Amino acid sequence: MSRTIEDQLLNPQPGSAAARARDFGIDLTLLIRRLELTPEQRANELQRTMRSLAQARLSLQKKGPDSRA
Amino acid sequence: MIELEPTLRLLFGQQVEFVIIGGFAMNLHGSAHVTFDLDVCYERSRANLKRIAAALAPYHPRPRGFPEDLPFIWDEQTLQHGTNFTLITDFGDIDLLGEVSGLGNYEAVLAASIVMPLYGFDCRVLSLDALIIAKRAAGRVKDLMALPELEALREVTQKSED
Numbered sequence: 612m613s614r615t616i617e618d619q620l621l622n623p624q625p626g627s628a629a630a631r632a633r634d635f636g637i638d639l640t641l642l643i644r645r646l647e648l649t650p651e652q653r654a655n656e657l658q659r660t661m662r663s664l665a666q667a668r669l670s671l672q673k674k675g676p677d678s679r680a
Numbered sequence: 681m682i683e684l685e686p687t688l689r690l691l692f693g694q695q696v697e698f699v700i701i702g703g704f705a706m707n708l709h710g711s712a713h714v715t716f717d718l719d720v721c722y723e724r725s726r727a728n729l730k731r732i733a734a735a736l737a738p739y740h741p742r743p744r745g746f747p748e749d750l751p752f753i754w755d756e757q758t759l760q761h762g763t764n765f766t767l768i769t770d771f772g773d774i775d776l777l778g779e780v781s782g783l784g785n786y787e788a789v790l791a792a793s794i795v796m797p798l799y800g801f802d803c804r805v806l807s808l809d810a811l812i813i814a815k816r817a818a819g820r821v822k823d824l825m826a827l828p829e830l831e832a833l834r835e836v837t838q839k840s841e842d
Contacts, residue, residue, distance in 0.1 A: 619836045632832035641712040642833065650708045650796040650805075657707045658684050660714050665681045 617643050682718045682772030685799050690771075692801045694735035697723035699793045699804040701780055701814065706826065708796055708805050710833050713826060717773035721780050721789040721806075729759040732776065739770040782817025783810055808834040 620639040623629035633639050645653060684704070691698055700708065703715025722732060733756045742752050744766045752758075759765070763778035779785045783792055792810035795802045806814070812830050815823040 614839070616836045616839075619839065620832070623832075628828070628831040628835040632828040635828040637829045637832065638712070639832065642710055642829070642836075645710040645712055646833075646837070648710075650803075651798055653707055653710065654684055654704070654798060657704070657714065661681045661716055664714070665716075 616646055681716050682774060684718060687718055687769075687771045687774060688799055688801070688803070690735045690739070691720070691732075692799075692803075694731040696731045696735055697725075697728045697786070697790075698732075699786070699789050699806055701777065701789065701806045701811070702775070705806045705811055706830065708798075709808050709811070709830075710837070711826075711829055713829070717775055719775040719777065721777045721786055723786045723790075724763075724778050726756070726760070729756045733759060736767070736769055736774075741767045741769045741774075744768045744773060780806075780814050781819075782813045808837065 619627070620629055620643050623633055623639070629639060645656075648656065698720040700719070701721050702717075702719030703713050704718055706713045707715065722728060733754060737754055741754050742748070743750070746752075759776075765776040767774050767776065780789050783789050789806065789810070790804065792807055792813075793804040794807050796805045797803070808830060812827060812834065815826050815830065
């Protein structure tokens with residue numbers, strides 16, 4: 612019986628690429644959610660993340676180096 | 681940072697022949713990797729260089745990492761005299777690559793791409809298999825660190841297609 616993507620990522624079989632990724636430190640639960648999206652939804656989500664990170668970086672720059680401590 | 685949708689609409693609008701590669705391609709396949717630029721492999725015919733030059737010209741492309749006042753002419757000839765360009769534009773950072781490590785020129789990259797629907801267009805995106813080959817060939821730490829996630833994505837998506 613074939614396993615769902617969710618099951619493969621939540622319970623990776625020993626020796627599988629998913630198991631290696633998990634052991635490497637990849638959060639496989641993030642991939643489950645990403646794979647449920649369409650490519651355009653993934654692109655839009657990436658764009659929102661980029662904007663948030665760019666905004667955060669700008670705020671840190673405005674506050675000066677001490678704020679990073 | 682790159683504004684993805686307007687940049688892609690520009691390229692599609694001018695019928696530029698290109699394939700999305702790099703971090704954005706990883707992301708389109710489901711990776712959680714965050715990138716801040718758009719990497720594309722472009723076809724190097726004279727007609728396509730003309731289309732790329734026309735598409736980006738209104739958005740002031742210039743080489744990234746150089747002084748803003750560095751003299752730089754953006755046109756078809758500039759594109760003809762180089763292969764890979766790392767640019768900053770009004771829409772953000774875009775890398776134009778004439779060839780990709782481990783794969784070769786545009787024709788090889790095109791053959792290793794798949795079509796994904798994006799913003800109303802059929803967009804060519806490097807396949808997971810080819811991304812893995814390219815990352816392995818590039819061999820930098822950041823490329824090699826992307827491999828476990830890409831290989832996991834390939835495994836689960838291929839199994840679900842079987």
